[in-house]
Amino acid sequence: MSSLHSRLSVAFAVMLFILLAGLGIVLGQFFQLIDHEITKEVEIKYWYFLLFFLLISYLITLFIGIRVIRQYTKPIDHVKRTAQLIAKGDYLARAPIDKNGGQDELALAVNQIARNLQETSILRAMEKERLKTLVESMGSGLLMFGREGSVNLLNGAFEETFGVTREQLIGKTYMEIGLPTDFERIIEDVFLTEQVQERQIRHRQSFLSVYGAPVIGRHGNWLGIIVVLHDITEIIRLEEIRKDFVANVSHELRTPITSIKGFIETLLDGAMKEPVLLKDFLEIIQKESERLHVLVNDLLELSGIEREGFQLNKRQVSLQEIVKDAKKITSGLAERKNMRIIDETAAITVMADADRLIQVMVNLLTNAINYSKEGTTITIAALENAHEVILSVTDEGMGIEAKELPRLFERFYRVDRARSRESGGTGLGLAIVKHLIEAHGGKVAVESEIGKGTTFTIYIPKRTKEL
Numbered sequence: 001m002s003s004l005h006s007r008l009s010v011a012f013a014v015m016l017f018i019l020l021a022g023l024g025i026v027l028g029q030f031f032q033l034i035d036h037e038i039t040k041e042v043e044i045k046y047w048y049f050l051l052f053f054l055l056i057s058y059l060i061t062l063f064i065g066i067r068v069i070r071q072y073t074k075p076i077d078h079v080k081r082t083a084q085l086i087a088k089g090d091y092l093a094r095a096p097i098d099k100n101g102g103q104d105e106l107a108l109a110v111n112q113i114a115r116n117l118q119e120t121s122i123l124r125a126m127e128k129e130r131l132k133t134l135v136e137s138m139g140s141g142l143l144m145f146g147r148e149g150s151v152n153l154l155n156g157a158f159e160e161t162f163g164v165t166r167e168q169l170i171g172k173t174y175m176e177i178g179l180p181t182d183f184e185r186i187i188e189d190v191f192l193t194e195q196v197q198e199r200q201i202r203h204r205q206s207f208l209s210v211y212g213a214p215v216i217g218r219h220g221n222w223l224g225i226i227v228v229l230h231d232i233t234e235i236i237r238l239e240e241i242r243k244d245f246v247a248n249v250s251h252e253l254r255t256p257i258t259s260i261k262g263f264i265e266t267l268l269d270g271a272m273k274e275p276v277l278l279k280d281f282l283e284i285i286q287k288e289s290e291r292l293h294v295l296v297n298d299l300l301e302l303s304g305i306e307r308e309g310f311q312l313n314k315r316q317v318s319l320q321e322i323v324k325d326a327k328k329i330t331s332g333l334a335e336r337k338n339m340r341i342i343d344e345t346a347a348i349t350v351m352a353d354a355d356r357l358i359q360v361m362v363n364l365l366t367n368a369i370n371y372s373k374e375g376t377t378i379t380i381a382a383l384e385n386a387h388e389v390i391l392s393v394t395d396e397g398m399g400i401e402a403k404e405l406p407r408l409f410e411r412f413y414r415v416d417r418a419r420s421r422e423s424g425g426t427g428l429g430l431a432i433v434k435h436l437i438e439a440h441g442g443k444v445a446v447e448s449e450i451g452k453g454t455t456f457t458i459y460i461p462k463r464t465k466e467l
């Protein structure tokens with residue numbers, strides 16, 4: 001589009017031409033009035049003169065006129081060009097301020113608009129960035145549908161949970177996406193009822209808590225819906241563990257208590273008058289109450305270790321001493337099963353709680369003895385490297401199936417319940433071992449082969465971070 005300046009100039013030139021042409025025609029009539037006997041030749045001469053005069057006036061007026069027009073239209077043209085640039089999104093464009101042109105107010109106003117737009121666009125960009133960071137770092141999956149019912153926002157956590165990508169989802173309706181049916185139903189319900197929907201769904205191995213809500217604008221207008229998902233797998237798992245734990249404790253306590261109660265009732269019903277029965281039953285009651293005692297002690301022990309503020313009494317201890325004490329404690333049990341314990345512990349010292357380490361070794365040795373055949377051998381070895389000491393107990397026992405290994409250190413977990421109970425086991429021994437070693441900053445590992453034997457290995461770091 002041509003500038004205002006050129007359009008006005010053309011208009012001015014045309015108008016001036018018409019004006020002067022008119023003037024020329026009018027003036028031409030005067031030739032006859034001034035001189036009645038004018039010859040044709042003189043009249044032509046006059047005409048030439050008039051035309052020449054009009055042409056000169058035309059050119060001079062045009063020249064001056066165009067200059068004046070330019071002076072007034074130049075700033076307007078600048079402002080127009082600036083406004084066009086701003087309209088295209090270049091908020092940095094500014095109109096020059098011409099102090100003499102008298103049009104600076106318009107330029108100032110346009111520049112102010114440009115500045116405001118620039119600030120608004122910076123603010124918008126910042127807001128957008130902030131929203132993006134928030135949406136991405138919120139940790140929970142987020143999916144948003146716009147007014148027209150298609151996806152217009154989702155975050156990385158959502159992509160990860162459902163294994164989809166942004167490009168696949170943006171612009172699609174919930175029915176086109178192909179999300180799990182349970183999840184689709186929640187979205188559908190929010191769309192249909194325009195009410196908040198909160199439900200738990202299962203997706204592959206995870207449990208998700210899904211919260212869907214309509215997004216209502218300030219004036220009550222419907223803007224779409226938002227769906228947020230939290231991964232609650234860990235909470236559900238902990239809840240299961242808690243339930244299991246309560247069930248297990250109750251079960252473990254019930255067995256000896258039922259037995260004690262039964263025998264006491266039998267005694268009271270008359271059996272106590274028979275000295276042989278009396279002695280037998282009392283012995284059973286003693287054994288069962290001993291079991292209860294061990295169980296409650298172990299439970300207290302575990303909860304003590306787990307409690308915050310659990311303190312280890314650390315000092316430099318000799319592994320040989322630890323192993324010697326543990327062997328002494330379990331020697332009666334080993335002798336009864338005619339088992340040999342080979343001690344290959346090297347002269348190594350480590351910063352640890354001696355009593356706790358002995359407790360760990362006694363637990364491992366007791367297991368090695370209980371779950372091995374008579375006459376087999378147990379080997380205790382100790383090594384060290386630059387970072388840690390490694391203590392292992394190897395038996396030639398029955399071994400543990402690979403699928404059992406991951407759960408071995410759980411409380412009350414026993415591979416063979418009947419056999420373990422027979423040996424007086426509560427299933428808490430390895431849980432205690434694990435907690436005690438972890439309290440030392442170390443870890444426990446187990447390797448086993450059915451029928452060949454099992455090796456439990458303890459790693460204790462030489463330098464532990466002081467808590």
Ligand SMILES: Nc1ncnc2c1ncn2[C@@H]1O[C@H](COP(=O)(O)OP(=O)(O)OP(=O)(O)O)[C@@H](O)[C@H]1O
Binds near residue numbers: 363368372400416
């Ligand atoms: N050396 C081993 N060889 C084979 N199985 C073992 C061995 N050590 C542990 N197990 C298995 O792991 C289970 C858990 O052991 P854990 O020491 O925690 O409990 P427990 O021996 O049954 O009872 P306690 O609390 O009295 O130790 C045992 O029931 C047993 O089935």
Ligand SMILES: [Mg+2]
Binds near residue numbers: 366430
């Ligand atoms: Mg045990």
